[in-house]
Amino acid sequence: MTEAIPITIIGGGVTGCAIACELSRTLDDQIVVLERNKTIPGDNQSSRNSGVIHAGIYYPQDKGHLKATLCVQGNRILYEFCKEHHIPHKQTGKLIVAVNSNEEAYLDDVLKTAIDNHVPGVQRIDAAKVNDYEPNVNATAAVHVPTSGIVDAGELVRMLKSLAVNVGVVFSTGTRVENIVAKRRGFDIVINAGNTRETFETNTLINAAGLYADELARMVNPGSPYVMYPLRGEAAKFSCAKRADLFMRGLNVYPVPWAVLPNGDRLDVPFEEFQRLFLEGKVTKSVGAHLTSTFDIADGNPVIGKTVTIGPVYIGNVGKEDYHQTRNKQHYLAAVKPFFPNLELEDITLHQAGIRARLKDHYDFVIERDACHPDCINLIGIDSPGLTASLAIAKYVRELLHG
Numbered sequence: 172m173t174e175a176i177p178i179t180i181i182g183g184g185v186t187g188c189a190i191a192c193e194l195s196r197t198l199d200d201q202i203v204v205l206e207r208n209k210t211i212p213g214d215n216q217s218s219r220n221s222g223v224i225h226a227g228i229y230y231p232q233d234k235g236h237l238k239a240t241l242c243v244q245g246n247r248i249l250y251e252f253c254k255e256h257h258i259p260h261k262q263t264g265k266l267i268v269a270v271n272s273n274e275e276a277y278l279d280d281v282l283k284t285a286i287d288n289h290v291p292g293v294q295r296i297d298a299a300k301v302n303d304y305e306p307n308v309n310a311t312a313a314v315h316v317p318t319s320g321i322v323d324a325g326e327l328v329r330m331l332k333s334l335a336v337n338v339g340v341v342f343s344t345g346t347r348v349e350n351i352v353a354k355r356r357g358f359d360i361v362i363n364a365g366n367t368r369e370t371f372e373t374n375t376l377i378n379a380a381g382l383y384a385d386e387l388a389r390m391v392n393p394g395s396p397y398v399m400y401p402l403r404g405e406a407a408k409f410s411c412a413k414r415a416d417l418f419m420r421g422l423n424v425y426p427v428p429w430a431v432l433p434n435g436d437r438l439d440v441p442f443e444e445f446q447r448l449f450l451e452g453k454v455t456k457s458v459g460a461h462l463t464s465t466f467d468i469a470d471g472n473p474v475i476g477k478t479v480t481i482g483p484v485y486i487g488n489v490g491k492e493d494y495h496q497t498r499n500k501q502h503y504l505a506a507v508k509p510f511f512p513n514l515e516l517e518d519i520t521l522h523q524a525g526i527r528a529r530l531k532d533h534y535d536f537v538i539e540r541d542a543c544h545p546d547c548i549n550l551i552g553i554d555s556p557g558l559t560a561s562l563a564i565a566k567y568v569r570e571l572l573h574g
C-alpha cells in the first residue's frame with residue numbers, strides 16, 4: 172500500500188501556488204499541487220484580471236475583515252517579493268475620482284475606509300492636484316492612494332511555482348479532481364489525468380480551486396453552505412500614445428465605487444441609499460470600470476506602456492467558463508467618459524474577459540477548516556483583491572495549519 176501524501180493543494184492559480192511556496196519554505200512534508208489546466212500559469216482568474224496591486228481602501232472591516240486585512244498586508248509583502256524576485260511591477264499610485272457632489276460623498280466613504288484599514292499615505296486632493304498627476308483626467312475631487320500599483324500576474328505565478336518546485340513541491344498539471352471522499356482521518360482524492368483515473372490518499376487537503384472551490388468543498392462536506400455567483404468582468408483598451416489629449420502618466424484611475432445589482436447592472440443612487448442597500452446585502456460594491464496601464468518591455472526591462480485597459484464592466488451569475496464578451500465599445504466609453512472626457516469611440520478596441528469567484532450572499536474571503544473534516548482547509552470566494560492578497564493569504568493558511 173502506498174503512503175498517504177501529507178499535503179495536497181487543489182488549484183495552481185496564484186492562491187494555490189502562493190500556498191505551496193509558503194508551506195514548502197517552512198515544512199518538510201511532501202506537498203502535491205493538482206491543477207486541471209495543462210500549464211501553470213493557465214487559464215483562470217489569475218491570468219484574466221486587471222493586474223492591479225490594490226491598496227486596501229475598499230473593504231469595510233465589518234463586511235470584509237479578511238479582504239481588508241489581507242489586502243493591506245498582501246500589498247506590502249507583494250512589493251517586497253516582486254523586488255526580490257525581479258517580477259515586473261510598478262507602484263504607480265491611484266486616483267479615485269469624483270465628478271460631482273453626490274460622488275464626493277462616495278469618495279469620503281472611500282477615504283474613511285482607507286483610514287480604518289490603516290492604508291498608508293492616502294490623501295483627498297482637489298481638481299488642480301488631480302491634473303498635476305494626470306492632466307487629461309476630469310474630476311471635482313479625488314483620493315490619491317500612493318501604494319496602489321500594477322504587477323505582471325503571469326510572472327508572479329511562474330515565480331511562485333518555480334520557487335516551490337526548487338524545494339521539492341510536485342505540480343501535477345492536466346489533472347482534474349473528480350471526487351473527494353472524506354474518511355475518519357484524511358481523504359481519498361479521485362483524479363483524472365488525461366485518460367487515467369486513479370485514487371490516492373492525502374492527510375491534509377487545501378482547496379484553492381478558484382471558481383470551483385464551492386463544488387469541491389461540497390464533495391468534502393455536502394453541508395458546505397457556500398455557493399458561487401460568478402461575475403464576468405469584460406475589458407477594452409486604447410493607446411494613450413494615439414493623441415496628446417489621451418496621454419496618461421501611468422496612474423490607475425478609478426471612478427468612485429458604485430452599487431451593483433445582483434445581475435451586474437450599476438445602480439445610481441445617493442450615497443445614503445447605497446449604504447443602506449449595501450448593509451442589507453441588496454447590492455454589492457464595484458470598484459467600477461477603471462483605467463489601468465500595462466507593461467511594455469524596453470531594453471529588456473518592463474516599463475509602463477502605451478496600452479491602457481478600460482474595465483472591467485461586470486455581468487452577474489454567468490457560467491464559470493463563459494468568457495464571451497457582450498459589452499460593446501459604447502458601454503466602455505459611457506463608463507469612463509465622465510472622468511476621461513477626450514476618449515472617443517474609435518479609440519477603443521475590445522480586450523479580454525475574466526470571471527470572478529464571487530460568492531452568493533457572502534462578501535468576504537472564506538478561509539477556514541471544514542466544519543466536519545477539519546483536515547481540509549477551504550479557500551472559497553477568493554475574488555478581487557485575491558491577486559494582491561495572495562502572499563498574505565498563504566501566510567494566513569500556514570498559521571491556520573499550525574494553529
Ligand SMILES: Cc1cc2nc3c(=O)[nH]c(=O)nc-3n(C[C@H](O)[C@H](O)[C@H](O)COP(=O)(O)OP(=O)(O)OC[C@H]3O[C@@H](n4cnc5c(N)ncnc54)[C@H](O)[C@@H]3O)c2cc1C
Nearest residue numbers: 182184185186207216217220221223348381404525557559
Ligand atoms: C476580471 C477580473 C479582474 C480582477 N482584477 C484584480 C485586480 O486588479 N487585483 C487583484 O488583486 N485581484 C483581481 N482579481 C481577482 C484575482 O484575479 C483572483 O482573486 C485570484 O486570481 C484568485 O486566484 P486563485 O488561485 O484563487 O483562483 P484561480 O486563478 O481561478 O485558480 C484556481 C485554479 O484551480 C483549478 N481547478 C479548479 N477546479 C479544479 C479541479 N477540480 N481539479 C484541479 N484543478 C482545479 C483551476 O483550473 C485554476 O487554475 C480580478 C479577477 C477578475 C476575474
